[in-house]
Amino acid sequence: TGKPKGVQITYSNFNAFVKAFLDIGYSFTENDKFLQIYDLTFDASLHCYIVPLSLGASVYTVPWNEVKYMYALRLLQNHGLTFAKMPPSTIAFLRPYFPSIRLEKLRYCLFGGEPLDRDLVTEWRQCVPNAMVQNVYGPTEATVNCLEYKIPSDPDEIKHFNGIVAIGKPFGKNRAFVAGKNRNALAQGHKGELCVGGPQISPGYWKNDEKTGQVFFELSSGRKKERWYATGDIVLTDRDGDYLFCGRSDGQVQVQGFRVELGEIEYHTRTYLRTQAVALAKENYLGTQQIHLFVEKCDDPVALREFLSRKLPDYMVPSEIIPVEQFPVSVSGKIDRRKLYEMI
Structure with missing residues (x-):
């Protein structure tokens, strides 16, 4: 990746x-x-x-x-x-x-x-x-x-x-909060970036102080400062304090002036086909973002497009649906989105 x-x-x-x-x-x-x-x-x-x-x-x-x-x-x-x-x-x-x-x-x-x-x-x-x-x-x-x-x-x-299962609550001495743009804590039900803290937080990246400074930060708590890591994952909390994963901060793109969450396209595709789906955005020759949808074992892309057009606004309907027999995976067993991106 x-x-x-x-x-x-x-x-x-x-x-x-x-x-x-x-x-x-x-x-x-x-x-x-x-x-x-x-x-x-x-x-x-x-x-x-x-x-x-x-x-x-x-x-x-x-x-x-x-x-x-x-x-x-x-x-x-x-x-x-x-x-x-x-x-x-x-x-x-x-x-x-x-x-x-x-x-x-x-x-x-x-x-x-x-x-x-x-x-x-x-x-x-x-x-x-x-x-x-x-x-x-x-x-x-x-x-x-x-x-x-x-x-x-x-x-x-x-x-x-x-359709994405909740990630729950911190365990042990781990801590978490939902952060706004200025890394201020947001209230229940508001989407923001998940920040985690506690004794498991890494000292940072090996010989990369610049990157470390971008995502690791300290907040004052009483007389001491606590170390936190900004994950890049977008979440919200429910009334029970459980965290719900909403997508990646880089999973939001601008299409025709509208903000699009690619995870919503994937959700409706999974609902229809009951199979894996990955939506990616890539800039075309006009300099605008186009949405490409990869779907595993999709026999009828036309029917899928018609279904999505009933569920989503026009600007969210993928410009291209790409059936694949099986998604490529990384060494860690995750879907390799980088390889899919190279296929567009």
């Missing part, structure tokens, strides 16, 4: 995460079996192999040269794994096989790294009847994860924004 920023994570940062994570209330033993699906350059891998090893539990790793989602499924099925943390894209690829998947020994199923679709996780629940299912959130700059949301078994009770 571009040039790596080199996020510094200290022993103290990671120790704070492990303690906070274990204090959530899991009942792990040395008999638990953890799935490790992530590339070792991704911070989530630390979560999936250091935590179980510290408990005396087992780790089952997906080799680098295998098709991750299929190999992960075989590990889950053949070895009776009890803990799995995965990007939502993993189960999106497995969706055609849901009717034949039943993982009764899985006790904890966590999703993180990218937005989680409510319909997708609702269907997945039938495959993991005995698992507690959670959506976890956290940029590398905040050391693995800092917010979590336990997903209710009743689909009607799942909190969401445009």
Whole structure:
């Protein structure tokens, strides 16, 4: 997804995460079996192999040269794994096989790294009847994860924004607030940038003071100053204090003078096709932004366009719908938007 920023994570940062994570209330033993699906350059891998090893539990790793989602499924099925943390894209690829998947020994199923679709996780629940299912959130700059949301078994009770499952509340000693343009705290229900703080916050980027100064900042709290990280994610809070993910700050574009949230286009597409969708904006030869919609396994783009034209204003209807057999993914298992952008 571009040039790596080199996020510094200290022993103290990671120790704070492990303690906070274990204090959530899991009942792990040395008999638990953890799935490790992530590339070792991704911070989530630390979560999936250091935590179980510290408990005396087992780790089952997906080799680098295998098709991750299929190999992960075989590990889950053949070895009776009890803990799995995965990007939502993993189960999106497995969706055609849901009717034949039943993982009764899985006790904890966590999703993180990218937005989680409510319909997708609702269907997945039938495959993991005995698992507690959670959506976890956290940029590398905040050391693995800092917010979590336990997903209710009743689909009607799942909190969401445009079909994207809530990211919940900070756990452990993590803190968060919704910031306005001047990094002032916004009230409940107002959209703004998510800022996170606490002992898991990174010292900054390796040998990049300029970038560090742009997104890490301090706020006074009593007699001391607290360190915060501005995530670039747009959120709002509900009356229960849960954070709802609304999109990326760079996911808002101007089209014909109107502000467009690309996530809204993706939401209506997922609702219609029940498959993955990515909307991207790119400047055309006239210097104006055009919306391009990538859709997985779309047999009738014309019908999709007609559906979207009934749900969205004209300026939000994609100028191009591009069907793809399968989305490209990065080494961390997320949809690789950079590669899609290069296809436009």
